[in-house]
Amino acid sequence: MRLLPCLLAALLLIAPGPPLLAADSRAIRQAVDEFLQKQTRTLPGKATYSIGTIDAERLAGTCESFDVALDSGAPPWGKTRAAVRCHGGTWTLRVQVQIRVSAEYLVIARAVNAGQKLTEEDLGRQTGELSDLPANVLIDKEQAVGRTAIAALTAGRPLRADMLRQANAVQQGQSVRILGTGSGFQVTNEGRALSGAAVGQVIQVRLNSGQILSGVVRGDGTVEVRF
Numbered sequence: 001m002r003l004l005p006c007l008l009a010a011l012l013l014i015a016p017g018p019p020l021l022a023a024d025s026r027a028i029r030q031a032v033d034e035f036l037q038k039q040t041r042t043l044p045g046k047a048t049y050s051i052g053t054i055d056a057e058r059l060a061g062t063c064e065s066f067d068v069a070l071d072s073g074a075p076p077w078g079k080t081r082a083a084v085r086c087h088g089g090t091w092t093l094r095v096q097v098q099i100r101v102s103a104e105y106l107v108i109a110r111a112v113n114a115g116q117k118l119t120e121e122d123l124g125r126q127t128g129e130l131s132d133l134p135a136n137v138l139i140d141k142e143q144a145v146g147r148t149a150i151a152a153l154t155a156g157r158p159l160r161a162d163m164l165r166q167a168n169a170v171q172q173g174q175s176v177r178i179l180g181t182g183s184g185f186q187v188t189n190e191g192r193a194l195s196g197a198a199v200g201q202v203i204q205v206r207l208n209s210g211q212i213l214s215g216v217v218r219g220d221g222t223v224e225v226r227f
Contacts, residue, residue, distance in 0.1 A: 023062065028084055031066035032054075035068035036082070040099060043077065044103040044104075045127075046102045047101045047102075051095060052095060065088070066084050070082060076099070077130055078131035078135075083095075099131070100131055101131060102128070103127065106125060106139060107124045107125065109122055109123055112152065113149065114150065115148060116149050117147070118147055120141060147166055148165050150165055166200075168198050169217050169221050170203060172193055175193075179215075182227035191208070192205060193205055197217045199218065200216065200217065203217055213225050
């Protein structure tokens, strides 16, 4: 009976592990292709892609698998890069790819003045190639409705994120509730906003005593001050 554990251990030692992958261009291209198939399913509209030249001659050794992801800081579409890492090896290869996405994006439907809060009536849609447009073009009305135009916008322009700012949740001179929080305690007070600010922005408020505090505007218009 003592032979059984020894036999099992021996079998485990000689049992084959997962097949190793050679660092050849065809195998790497297949890994990149499989990654892009999954990646493009999450993009808006209709997406197509092409894979650039892969030169694997300088790569050495075998890999347990290929881990593929968009390179750090690479745009999600247009001319971009996929990073292929040899899992179980030492190399990472960057492959040029081009992802083309035909989808609807937002445009200005009518002239908008600087400081004007956008409504659905201010927005239209066009279909085009997203890689031919700025990377921060907006595609969802929820990203624009209720936000304020930083400058005057003319009809027909593609709408970008940097053209808008979040509408102020607190206006200058407004009376606000102040929530002071610290380790194991919470206090409330009243004050007056010294400037306007959107949710998540830091604002200064003046207490009735004259003291000035800085806090963060919350979704309900409360200013949270941490001590």
